[in-house]
Amino acid sequence: MAGWAPPRLSDFILTDKLGSGTYATVYKAYRRHNTREVVAIKCVSKKSLNKASVENLLTEIEILKTVHHPHILELKDFQWDRDYIFLITEYCAGGDLSRFIRTRRILPEKVTQIFLQQLASALKFLYEKNISHLDLKPQNILLSSLDRPHLKLADFGFAQHMICQDEYQSLRGSPLYMAPEMVCSKHYDARVDLWSVGVILYEALFGRAPFASRSFSELEEKIRSNQSIELPTRPQVSRECRDLLQRLLVRDPDQRISFLDFFSHPFVDLEHMPCAESLQKATAFVVEAVEKDGAGEHAAALTLYCRALEYFIPALHYETDVRRKEAIRSKVCQYVSRAEELKVVVSSNNKSLLQQGISSRELLKEMSQDKPRLFAALDVASAAVAKDEEGMATDALDLYQQSLGELILMLAAESAGRRRELLHAEIQGLMKRAEFLKEQMKTYDWKSQSLGQEMLTESVQSSCSLQ
Structure with missing residues (x-):
């Protein structure tokens, strides 16, 4: 004008x-x-x-x-x-998250996870001060800059101090991101923010909100429906990510994931947020790993190298000085190479242990013909070992955990005797193998997470060129 x-x-x-x-x-x-x-x-x-x-x-x-x-x-x-x-x-040069998602259509899971960590850290800070935002949506989440993107939670116009289980009755926020209890009963509390986080996470991963509609009447019908939220099968997301989505997008706030469980969820993983202490924590684990390695305690050294890598990734992301970042990256490559070597040694030792365990497991199965539940759990353990030997670590770990859940219950009910001794030894062997697999799966995750950080920067820069 x-x-x-x-x-x-x-x-x-x-x-x-x-x-x-x-x-x-x-x-x-x-x-x-x-x-x-x-x-x-x-x-x-x-x-x-x-x-x-x-x-x-x-x-x-x-x-x-x-x-x-x-x-x-x-x-x-x-x-x-x-x-x-x-x-x-x-001033936030990167615009808001809504525009960012729209220009990219969908965000890769690794990029989404980094953004979620940043949002969760802000919500944890507010939670500890008894503050609820009550209008969480991508339009109220800003990107601070183009070269080192950080989320900034904004627009606290609807925020409230939520003491204990205070309830509010006035309708606040945007319907697309509102928890069902805000629309249906108009009685709600701080847990509405968890539903909104689920909607934001869903939209970032799948390109649309779960209640996306062509009209307000269609939107209202979907909100008031009792049907559970179905997650799309494409693009595929990790088990941890899917679990978090399913627990956030629960209509009944009493059944929805709690704030404390949300903050400690493995997909949120606030423990490994980039911060000033990340490098210090990584270095402490490396020092211990080198000591164990020198003493010939290869399995322990491998575990410690893996734990160090979990903190080196956020340390790399936190570091702004180019030379220091390259020095850290160079060291990390050395530790990964050593972890690769140790993995071969430890895997070889574990395979011989697996072979030794087969005969005792078969004997235990022979002694468990009168206990179908115990026999079935041992069958699952055998399937886990088979997947393990095939190199299918994720499937093997799932089966190990299933069998251990049952076998531990069986052990508690088993009376003293030879069968109990064998069962105890079997559980110890399976637990040791499951723990090794967990560490093994973490060893190389630093590469994909580091890639996620690079993708995040590229995504922001790309979206800015589209704006």
């Missing part, structure tokens, strides 16, 4: 319009006396504010002024004049 101009603010020059909503418009801006500082300014027109929107704005200012976290948008200041209230925040 001819003659259009952004609001005026004495200390800033407002330039590009970044977005707008019912009550506010966001602009990119530069501080007048420091041309290097770029910020975003949310301009809220006082004329558009009713009582509810004033409360929302005050809540947003209160929360953002008191929380400081690397994955929560920083509120630098707020000002006002006769017509506007101005929220001055850090």
Whole structure:
């Protein structure tokens, strides 16, 4: 429109319009006396504010002024004049997650996992302060930069301090990302944020939200339905990722995954978030691994090298200095090569143990003809060993865990005698092998995770070229 101009603010020059909503418009801006500082300014027109929107704005200012976290948008200041209230925040050059997903159609699982970790770390920080966001959606999640993308949780207008099991009855947020209890009963608590995380995760992986609809009436019908959420078969996602999705997208909040279980879920894996301590933790494991290696304790050394690699990946991602990053990467390659060598040695030792275990297992089966459940569990153990020998580690580990679950129960009920001794030895052997397989599967995961970090950077840069 001819003659259009952004609001005026004495200390800033407002330039590009970044977005707008019912009550506010966001602009990119530069501080007048420091041309290097770029910020975003949310301009809220006082004329558009009713009582509810004033409360929302005050809540947003209160929360953002008191929380400081690397994955929560920083509120630098707020000002006002006769017509506007101005929220001055850090500027996020990468746009929002909604646009990012739309330009890429779907995100690879490794990229999605990195973003999920960052979102989960912000939610854990808020959870510990009894704060719920209540309007989680990709439009409210920003990408901080182009070269080193970090998620920044924004727009706390609907956020609330949720003390214990406080319930709220007013409808908040966007229907596509709302938990069913918000729409159906309008009685809800902090657990609605977990449903919204599930919807965001689903959309990132499959390119659309689970309740994507052509009309509001169709959307409402899907929300009010009692049918469980079906996960698409394509693209394929890992077992851990599928498990998390299925536990987040549960209609009944009492059956939905809890916050604590979400934060500790293996797909979220907050323990291995990139941070300043990552390299220190990795180095401690390597020092111990080298000692064990030198003492000829190969299995223990392999396990410790694997644990070190789990922290080297986030250490690489956290490091910004190019030379230091290359030095770390070079060391990691050496440790992976040594782990490869140790794997051959340990695998050879384990194969001989497997062969020794076959005869005792067959004897145990002969002694268990009168116990069908024990006999069946030993059959599963035999199948696990067969898959193990074929090199099918994932299938073997599943079968090992199934058989061990049953055999441990059988051991508790078994009376003293030769069969109990054999069963105890069998369980020990299977547990040792299962643990080895777990470590073996982690050994090379650093390559795919490191690739995931590179894909993340490439994805952001690619999406920016499309914008």
